[in-house]
Amino acid sequence: MATVVMTSLDSKSRAASRGMSDIKIRNLFIIPTILFLIVFNIFPLIYSLGYSFTDFRASTNAPAAFVGLQNYRELLNDPFIWANFAITAKYVIVSVTGQVVVGFGTAMLLNREIPFKGLITTLLLLPMMLSMAVVGLFWKLLYDPSFGIINYALGLGSFEWLANPDMALYAVAITDIWMWSPFVMLLSLAGLSAVPRHLYEAAAIDRAGPFYTFFRITLPLVAPILMIAIIFRTMEAFKTFDLAYILTSQPTTEVISIRLYKMAFQEWQTGRSCALAYIVLIMVLAITNIYVKYLNRVKER
Amino acid sequence: MAAVQTRSERALNRLAIAAVLVITLLFLAPIYWITSTAFKPRNLATTIPPTVVFEPEISPFVKLFTKRSQLRTAPEPEDYAAAPWWERLVFDGGEKVVRSGRGEVQLSGYPNRFMNSLIVAITSTVLAVSMGTFTAYGFSRFKMKGEADLLFFILSTRMLPPVVVAIPMFLMYRAVGLNDTHWGLIILYTAFNLSFSVWLMKGFIDEIPKEYEEAALVDGYTRLQAFFKIVLPEAATGIAATAVFCFITAWNEYAFALIMTNRRAQTAPPFIPSQVGSGLPDWTVIAAGTFLFLLPVAIFTFLLRNHLLRGMSFGAIRK
Numbered sequence: 001m002a003t004v005v006m007t008s009l010d011s012k013s014r015a016a017s018r019g020m021s022d023i024k025i026r027n028l029f030i031i032p033t034i035l036f037l038i039v040f041n042i043f044p045l046i047y048s049l050g051y052s053f054t055d056f057r058a059s060t061n062a063p064a065a066f067v068g069l070q071n072y073r074e075l076l077n078d079p080f081i082w083a084n085f086a087i088t089a090k091y092v093i094v095s096v097t098g099q100v101v102v103g104f105g106t107a108m109l110l111n112r113e114i115p116f117k118g119l120i121t122t123l124l125l126l127p128m129m130l131s132m133a134v135v136g137l138f139w140k141l142l143y144d145p146s147f148g149i150i151n152y153a154l155g156l157g158s159f160e161w162l163a164n165p166d167m168a169l170y171a172v173a174i175t176d177i178w179m180w181s182p183f184v185m186l187l188s189l190a191g192l193s194a195v196p197r198h199l200y201e202a203a204a205i206d207r208a209g210p211f212y213t214f215f216r217i218t219l220p221l222v223a224p225i226l227m228i229a230i231i232f233r234t235m236e237a238f239k240t241f242d243l244a245y246i247l248t249s250q251p252t253t254e255v256i257s258i259r260l261y262k263m264a265f266q267e268w269q270t271g272r273s274c275a276l277a278y279i280v281l282i283m284v285l286a287i288t289n290i291y292v293k294y295l296n297r298v299k300e301r
Numbered sequence: 302m303a304a305v306q307t308r309s310e311r312a313l314n315r316l317a318i319a320a321v322l323v324i325t326l327l328f329l330a331p332i333y334w335i336t337s338t339a340f341k342p343r344n345l346a347t348t349i350p351p352t353v354v355f356e357p358e359i360s361p362f363v364k365l366f367t368k369r370s371q372l373r374t375a376p377e378p379e380d381y382a383a384a385p386w387w388e389r390l391v392f393d394g395g396e397k398v399v400r401s402g403r404g405e406v407q408l409s410g411y412p413n414r415f416m417n418s419l420i421v422a423i424t425s426t427v428l429a430v431s432m433g434t435f436t437a438y439g440f441s442r443f444k445m446k447g448e449a450d451l452l453f454f455i456l457s458t459r460m461l462p463p464v465v466v467a468i469p470m471f472l473m474y475r476a477v478g479l480n481d482t483h484w485g486l487i488i489l490y491t492a493f494n495l496s497f498s499v500w501l502m503k504g505f506i507d508e509i510p511k512e513y514e515e516a517a518l519v520d521g522y523t524r525l526q527a528f529f530k531i532v533l534p535e536a537a538t539g540i541a542a543t544a545v546f547c548f549i550t551a552w553n554e555y556a557f558a559l560i561m562t563n564r565r566a567q568t569a570p571p572f573i574p575s576q577v578g579s580g581l582p583d584w585t586v587i588a589a590g591t592f593l594f595l596l597p598v599a600i601f602t603f604l605l606r607n608h609l610l611r612g613m614s615f616g617a618i619r620k
Contacts, residue, residue, distance in 0.1 A: 030436050134595065138591055142334065186613060
């Protein structure tokens with residue numbers, strides 16, 4: 001036994017001296033990626049941090065003048081920007097709640113023996129794999145007041161969805177729910193199928209009611225995975241751009257990413273938009289931090 | 302103890318299956334509608350009540366690929382007779398195919414945008430997956446200080462909102478002439494997918510027993526040889542799954558493409574919506590373009606079905 005260990009150690013050190021050392025290989029494998037991400041993600045952000053303290057406009061040749069914290073001060077005191085954040089919050093709440101209800105509900109229904117279960121699950125997952133911008137565009141036809149099939153199927157006559165300021169945000173959220181409920185379903189299904197059967201059998205023997213079983217057994221055990229789905233979808237919904245931008249141009253659907261896009265690339269207020277980008281970035285990083293904590297927690301189980 | 306189902310449980314089960322079927326049909330309805338509209342004659346695309354039964358046509362695809370102009374009067378009979386079958390389909394729709402002075406058919410913008418999408422998605426996938434695999438191996442097999450922080454840093458780059466990154470990138474690209482080029486988009490998509498690829502590949506490589514390489518090292522392989530000859534073949538499935546995920550992300554991406562490209566390097570996602578002007582759009586052509594664009598992703602989804610959960614959770618949940 002001891003000799004075997006000896007030879008293996010011996011040949012390992014020989015292997016190390018033959019080729020590159022492990023540390024060299026580790027650095028060769030990892031450093032290019034880190035550098036690439038620093039050059040193309042972190043450096044641009046430092047660059048834009050600099051611009052966020054200036055009145056720079058990318059559409060003119062005028063040199064940028066340092067204005068200190070003025071951009072940040074003005075943005076944080078701008079009621080219109082806060083209105084954009086409020087629209088975003090409303091969108092996140094409606095959309096993520098809808099996805100959790102539909103996704104978790106479908107997962108509960110699917111979590112039993114069903115003919116063609118694999119095929120049905122794959123078909124249900126299709127929407128989230130498709131391009132938001134391209135499929136979202138087609139929803140314009142589905143929502144059309146005069147010849148859309150949604151109004152026809154629901155018998156709503158010529159009800160306005162996208163041209164109606166009160167309805168447009170909900171219409172965008174409905175399309176988002178259609179696309180992303182499958183994601184919540186997929187994760188919930190993984191959580192549900194991991195609940196040990198014997199817990200349900202024990203509950204049945206104890207004559208526990210369906211509500212008791214659901215709230216005391218199912219939900220607590222699925223909660224960590226469901227939380228991952230909720231945080232991830234919250235983060236994505238907070239950043240949403242494609243769908244709302246393509247479906248409508250209502251002021252009531254101007255989520256923060258759209259405001260940022262317009263400020264930067266239509267109004268060319270480059271310095272100011274860099275400052276707004278930083279405000280958004282800090283919020284996203286805060287959610288990311290929570291998300292990663294949950295990911296690691298589930299991983300460790 | 303086998304669970305004995307009571308009559309009410311069986312009824313409940315049947316109800317659940319019925320509900321699942323209804324939900325599945327509802328979820329597939331928009332995709333079905335895209336597909337069926339792509340094969341409709343134009344006058345049946347926007348009827349009320351909606352047209353469900355019709356004779357499928359290929360004309361939307363012909364129109365998708367060709368540049369056309371309106372016909373004021375019916376085509377000359379001899380022109381019509383001399384035209385190939387596909388050109389007659391365009392005549393039948395009250396339009397004609399635009400030809401150059403030498404009679405060459407002019408293509409629409411679509412095939413070019415589709416090619417751009419392919420070039421950008423494939424190249425960025427190859428880059429992101431190969432770099433990601435090396436890095437994942439490094440993280441998986443070697444200890445280092447601050448490993449968790451580095452991994453968080455890598456993941457956090459993926460979470461950045463595209464518009465936030467796009468503002469400085471736009472300025473930098475403008476300075477070095479990378480705006481509206483394939484490489485400009487390829488770099489952005491590689492950076493975006495790289496973090497995902499590292500996280501997913503690390504999960505796959507973690508699962509390959511270390512003993513395999515150690516045995517190879519004992520047999521006289523160098524570390525690099527062990528990586529290429531032992532680890533890579535073992536990780537092949539994981540690499541394929543990661544590649545498909547990266548391809549789909551790059552293929553579908555909209556915001557960067559909208560901001561960074563406008564003509565030469567424009568991909569399909571910003572192009573297709575730009576075809577819906579203010580007038581009455583021809584939805585059959587848009588549906589045809591959408592259908593062709595979605596087709597590769599639909600096929601990949603079926604190939605990928607057993608890895609979806611893992612990919613969607615950045616490798617945190619395995620099945």
